[in-house]
Amino acid sequence: MADMDDDELLDALGVEVAPLKASSRTPREERIIAGFEDILRFHQAHGRGPQHGEGGDIFERLYAVRLDQLRKLPEARALLAALDAPGLLAGASSAAADVDVLDEDALLAELGIGDVAQANDDLTVLRHVRSSLEKRAAEEVADREPCKDFETFQPLFEQVEQELKAGVRKALRFGRDASVADGNFFVLGGQLAYVAEVGDTIKAPNGESDARLRVIYANGTESNLLRRSLQRALYKDDTGRRLSDPDMGPLFGGEAEPDxxxxxxxxxxxxxxxxxxxxxxxxxxxxxxxxxxxxxxxxxxxxxxxxxxxxxxxxxxxxxxxxxxxxxxxxxxxxxxxxxxxxxxxxxxxxxxxxxxxxxxxxxxxxxxxxxxxxxxxxxxxxxxxxxxxxxxx
Known part of the structure; x- marks a missing residue:
């Protein structure tokens, strides 16, 4: 047996070795399929396709844009037909962007696919590896869980929306050194967030003070992220806003106003x-x-x-x-x-x-x-x- 090569040894053990089949897919097609599989997993988890709108989290909105763009991609329907059991590609496009004016390369770039032809042999290019920013965003979303007592907070969100419409509150750009306190409202990722509780002060690894928060979101979820994590997320979010405290303004005063x-x-x-x-x-x-x-x-x-x-x-x-x-x-x-x-x-x-x-x-x-x-x-x-x-x- 010592003189047997690998194939003879496997044959003696009764192991049939099937030759590896080379993939017939191009790198571009493989990445289109991988992108669609993310959408299918979302459908399986929620029983529906991803939708646009501020009510959804950032990943749902990204999947919704991706799905709209796949519907416009010429070869996508044929390529994904076998996978598309829910019929997601047959729906109407509802993306805010006009994807009709984009060529195929631009569409692929919007999907995060890019032109892989030239970089295919470049060993210095990392593939299928998320950036640290994407990882942090994913971890933040993953840390959210259903808020069991959301009925207690829902009237607050409804009230705040009415105050915004009436001008009683204002949405202000979040500054680098802006504070986060108990009872504050923010807009993060296009969604209202309420700081319900601020825990005891703790020391961060860099020696600065921090605290664990209980943050309630308008979609009925909550998270217990750190105060500095919330501050960083709000500062980096171009749409991040702090809602001002209710300002009743000059209900009664010495100077007349238009109303x-x-x-x-x-x-x-x-x-x-x-x-x-x-x-x-x-x-x-x-x-x-x-x-x-x-x-x-x-x-x-x-x-x-x-x-x-x-x-x-x-x-x-x-x-x-x-x-x-x-x-x-x-x-x-x-x-x-x-x-x-x-x-x-x-x-x-x-x-x-x-x-x-x-x-x-x-x-x-x-x-x-x-x-x-x-x-x-x-x-x-x-x-x-x-x-x-x-x-x-x-």
């Missing part, structure tokens, strides 16, 4: 509607509004207006104010009571379905408390907790 009215009235109404839901909760359902004229004139003909539930109303409270910025004031009420807005559909006089707005399931005592806090400026940082029907601090 100011010289004097005005906040009014609170209670409906006399016979609708079963309204009748059952009449003492809690209120409409809150602001007018620069007389309240009586504003509610005249309420029984003919779907805005007032096609019924007469009772004025249960009024608050006279001066130098009032009506837009910002109404934004505050919607910010606080948006989650308590009633979901009610009635028919107007022509039988068309109407969903009246600005009716909230809020006790009158809470409305009064909110108005007093608006006047003294302490409303900032409060939310209305619909579970206990009371104001609470953030």
């Amino acid at each position: 100011d009215i010289e004097s005005g009235t906040i009014y609170v109404l209670r409906s006399k509607s016979n609708h079963p839901f309204v009748a059952a909760h009449r003492e809690l359902i209120h409409k809150i509004g602001v007018t620069g004229g007389k309240v009586e004139t504003r509610i005249a003909g309420a029984d003919k207006d779907a805005t007032y539930l096609l019924a007469d109303v009772e004025v249960v409270a009024t608050y006279k104010l001066h130098n009032l910025n009506r837009v910002k004031l109404e934004a505050i009420f919607h910010r606080l009571f948006g989650a308590a807005q009633i979901d009610l559909t009635i028919e107007d006089r022509l039988g068309n379905p109407v969903k009246p707005r600005e009716w909230f399931l809020v006790p009158l005592s809470v409305v009064d408390e909110v108005v007093q806090k608006i006047i003294d400026g302490s409303i900032t940082g409060h939310i209305y907790d619909i579970k206990i029907a009371r104001l609470s601090k953030l």
